[in-house]
Amino acid sequence: LAKTTQPISMDSYEGQEVNITCSHNNIATNDYITWYQQFPSQGPRFIIQGYKTKVTNEVASLFIPADRKSSTLSLPRVSLSDTAVYYCLVDSGSARQLTFGSGTQLTVLP
Amino acid sequence: KAGVTQTPRYLIKTRGQQVTLSCSPISGHRSVSWYQQTPGQGLQFLFEYFSETQRNKGNFPGRFSGRQFSNSRSEMNVSTLELGDSALYLCASSAGQSYNEKLFFGSGTQLSVL
Numbered sequence: 001l002a003k004t005t006q007p008i009s010m011d012s013y014e015g016q017e018v019n020i021t022c023s024h025n026n027i028a029t030n031d032y033i034t035w036y037q038q039f040p041s042q043g044p045r046f047i048i049q050g051y052k053t054k055v056t057n058e059v060a061s062l063f064i065p066a067d068r069k070s071s072t073l074s075l076p077r078v079s080l081s082d083t084a085v086y087y088c089l090v091d092s093g094s095a096r097q098l099t100f101g102s103g104t105q106l107t108v109l110p
Numbered sequence: 111k112a113g114v115t116q117t118p119r120y121l122i123k124t125r126g127q128q129v130t131l132s133c134s135p136i137s138g139h140r141s142v143s144w145y146q147q148t149p150g151q152g153l154q155f156l157f158e159y160f161s162e163t164q165r166n167k168g169n170f171p172g173r174f175s176g177r178q179f180s181n182s183r184s185e186m187n188v189s190t191l192e193l194g195d196s197a198l199y200l201c202a203s204s205a206g207q208s209y210n211e212k213l214f215f216g217s218g219t220q221l222s223v224l
Contacts, residue, residue, distance in 0.1 A: 042215075043218055044200075044215050045215065046214075049212070100154075101152060
């Protein structure tokens with residue numbers, strides 16, 4: 001199972017772009033990279049998923065370099081309501097034991 | 111569509127007791143997975159059920175068990191509760207057809223063991 005490493009915490013100000021990088025050195029060929037967001041006392045919520053290059057949706061972008069050993073979640077113009085824990089995980093096809101890791105606590109300041 | 115529903119929302123038990131938690135997945139979803147979340151250990155995978163069969167299992171002792179019914183609803187049971195079992199227990203559902211499907215989580219059951 002691929003292990004992920006993320007920063008424990010990050011601070012940002014409202015209106016800024018935030019980039020959270022995750023490393024997954026032993027990612028396998030068929031693995032996908034998925035990001036979830038979690039608010040206190042709630043379950044995680046899917047943000048975005050990708051396999052390679054760049055994926056964009058209405059809330060975020062995901063950049064994955066060619067070697068796929070890392071990925072970067074980009075949140076454009078964050079607001080106070082984006083304060084949450086962000087988890088990067090590698091979806092392994094062989095046995096879906098999703099490992100969420102410790103996540104990154106993002107705090108958006110006014 | 112209704113989301114994933116977990117009951118009860120809060121639960122207080124004492125050491126040695128057992129507890130059963132319930133999870134109703136999104137209509138049409140056949141996979142239900144369970145997770146334990148604690149401040150120290152983060153989010154840890156317990157097990158996954160698909161079509162009433164346990165498909166994957168994490169590294170938890172046998173005191174943690176589960177089952178899934180024909181309507182895809184799932185229950186998780188913890189026997190002989192220990193103080194360290196105090197946690198937020200989350201379930202997630204997905205269609206279960208491919209490994210990289212989006213998971214939909216419930217709000218969890220907050221279990222406190224005294």
